Amino acid sequence: MRQTDKPEERGRIAGSDKGQDRIAQILAATQTILIRDGYARLSLRSIAGECGISVGNLNYYFSRKSELLRALIDAVWQGYVEEIVEIRRGSFASPLAELESVLRFIFQDLRTRDTTVFFPELWALANHEDYASEVMDRLYTYERGVFQELIEQVRPELPADDIERLALHLSASMEGHTLFVGAGKRFERDRKVEDLAIRTYLELVGSYAPTAPEN
Amino acid sequence: MRQTDKPEERGRIAGSDKGQDRIAQILAATQTILIRDGYARLSLRSIAGECGISVGNLNYYFSRKSELLRALIDAVWQGYVEEIVEIRRGSFASPLAELESVLRFIFQDLRTRDTTVFFPELWALANHEDYASEVMDRLYTYERGVFQELIEQVRPELPADDIERLALHLSASMEGHTLFVGAGKRFERDRKVEDLAIRTYLELVGSYAPTAPEN
């Protein structure tokens, strides 16, 4: 809790090879504890314990806890983006089919324990920590970008405004399901919720009419 | 941090009048700090300070921090339910109109700073604290109950299963929007997202077909 006058945030010195492995191990351990015990119980000592190293050594790699947290969030965000890129590398019958695949991947992802627990933690953090807020922004901006691209292929005639709003709605709506169908949640087993949601999204994208309430 | 062998949770003795006011004041202060500074910075000392009382006095009303948190969550949940009941006391042209009113209220509510910040905090807490999880369950079960009731009035022919799933989808989808249109969020000012969402929900309720993908 010691307050330093200059929180210089001197980044970890990533001495190659062994050092890189340690860093990866530390990040993994941090994520494990965060998911298992929650942010309140995430301490440098618990992380060091999980890794089987000393607090001093941990401090060698991350001189600030905030730095470690930052690195973790970055790593998670990168992994997420890479997975979506991977999905989209496949071939699809139509843009709508590709959209469905991405949506199904996200649904499947938010069912995993990691995502179910980690993301709400991130959402809460984002309300009080600037860095978490920035990463969240970047993450969902990217996700919306993917949606926008695909929606535009399905409905090239739609104004950009409407496409953006549709993408935002899909993103927001999907994320909300984390709280109900995520790992350990009440509706975890009910796969029909997913079907209902995705069918609704696809129909919305296919039939959305900009201004008039009826089409 | 002292670990007691018997965390007896001896409830606060609500000596009437003055005591009740204090309790209300303490809960309000707790909520203020939770929303302003986040759960990580929510300490008994900060709460006592916000109230202008001593830690000893705070301890007189809530002998455990968990007890205080529990009381706060209960109070918030009660307030939320009362507001929905209040909304529904009005008169409506149709069940669909009533549903729209409830949906609009929830959207308006999740735009307030209190809800925008408090709920993600609750979601994160629910993954690690049993009591938060229970209250969340009760809260959303109630919300879904309202939705189910209204959906059934609109579509009496639908099987109960489908009605439940529709209600769940509405609930989940709405909550997700908190992260994007809530107070201080990027799309706070874009009211058209709300219109798009609610229009989609109402059309879904009006035209949902149980099994066949096309109707």
Added chain:
DNA sequence: TACACAATAGGACACGTGTCCTATATCTCA
């Protein structure tokens, strides 16, 4: 006016926290 009880303050206690410092051990490469 006394008396019981509610309300309050203040401090002690044991412990957990992030950060820092210093001394070794281990590795890498000239």
Added chain:
DNA sequence: TGAGATATAGGACACGTGTCCTATTGTGTA
């Protein structure tokens, strides 16, 4: 092999935490 960089352990430090205890003040009633 030896020198210099990297990696590691262990402990000290100052401080924040929840909980508990005791003494004092306020308040309403017999």
